[in-house]
Amino acid sequence: MVVSVLFSCGSRKRKHKSSKSKHRTEHVQRKEDSRKIENTDTPAETQEIVVPKAVSSTDEYIKLYSDIAMEEMKFYNIPASITLAQGILESGSGRGRLAVEANNHFGIKCHEWTGASIRHDDDEDQECFRKYKDAKYSYRDHSLFLTERKRYSGLFELDIDDYKGWAKGLRAAGYATDRKYPEKLISLIERYQLYTYDDVVTGKAPKRAKSSLSNPEDVHYVVKGDTLYSISRRYNISVKELQKLNGLRDTTISIGQALIVKS
Incomplete structure (x- = not known):
């Protein structure tokens, strides 16, 4: 799914939606703040782009970008x-x-963007999308969009770690037209235990969990064929210690589960 950007400057214009995209999410132009997005005034032909590291799996994506999200x-x-x-x-x-x-992780389109850009088919052929110097600026643009759009103000009245409320609220506020958008977000969060990163920021996570989540080498993400025994052998730790570190009552684990493997 690719996110389109709508801008509000006086009157608001709606963009024609073609049949190419069944569901659509929206973004708006945001004002610059003290932590402004870099490269907005850098000529496209001279701007240096940080080539992103090739990502082979969702687990690796989480390891690469969890610190930025936090x-x-x-x-x-x-x-x-x-x-x-x-x-x-x-x-x-x-x-x-x-x-x-383009280091663009949220599908934000150009619209008054003066930096580098890339052409990509979305609602229409070869639309203009923002090209960021680094992926972290794409994350910042996403944050600014949600905080500066009044329709999402109600989300910030929810508990900061209420991911279910946020997922449903985004859809209700018009972020996405896909009726299953909240369920998709919640499924990803629970499958990969992304709520643990909320706990790290809020201080609800145990100190050992904070340390482990900050150091990807201390966390093992369960893949098909893994058992507690095989994981214990791999990291030279006992099954009993693994259970203790992760609050497990038995040996049941699931694919995508994050396990602390170093005490």
Whole structure:
């Protein structure tokens, strides 16, 4: 799914929606603040783009961008779990063309953008999308959009870690036309336990969990064929210790689950 941007300057113009895209999400032009998006006034032909690291899986995407999502949560009070889930969904876990070639993880279109850009088929053929110097600026643009659009103000009255409320609220406020958008976000958050990053920011996570989530080497993401025993052998730790570190009552684990593997 690719996100389109609508802008509000006096009167608001609606864009024609073609049959190419069944569901659509929207973004609006945002004002610059003290943490403005870089490269807006850098000529496209001279701007240096940080080539993103190739992402092979959703687990790797989470490891690469979780720190950025948590930082955005600290600045803008948007759950890191929501930001990560939207990034995963909108960018295809960082493997979509806009993410790979333009560091654009939320499908934000040009509209008065003076920096580098890329052409990509969306609602219409070869539309203009923003090209960021670094993916972190795409995350910042996403944060500014949600905080500066009045229709989303109600979301910030929810508990900061209420990811279910945020997922449903985004759809209700008009962020996406896909009726299953909230369920998709919630499914990603629960499958990959993205709510743990909210806990790190709010301080609800145990100290050992904070340390582990900050260091990807201390976390193992369960893949098909894994068992607690095989994981314990891999990290030279006992099954009992694994259970203790992760609050497990038995040996049941699920694909995508994040396990702390270092005490």
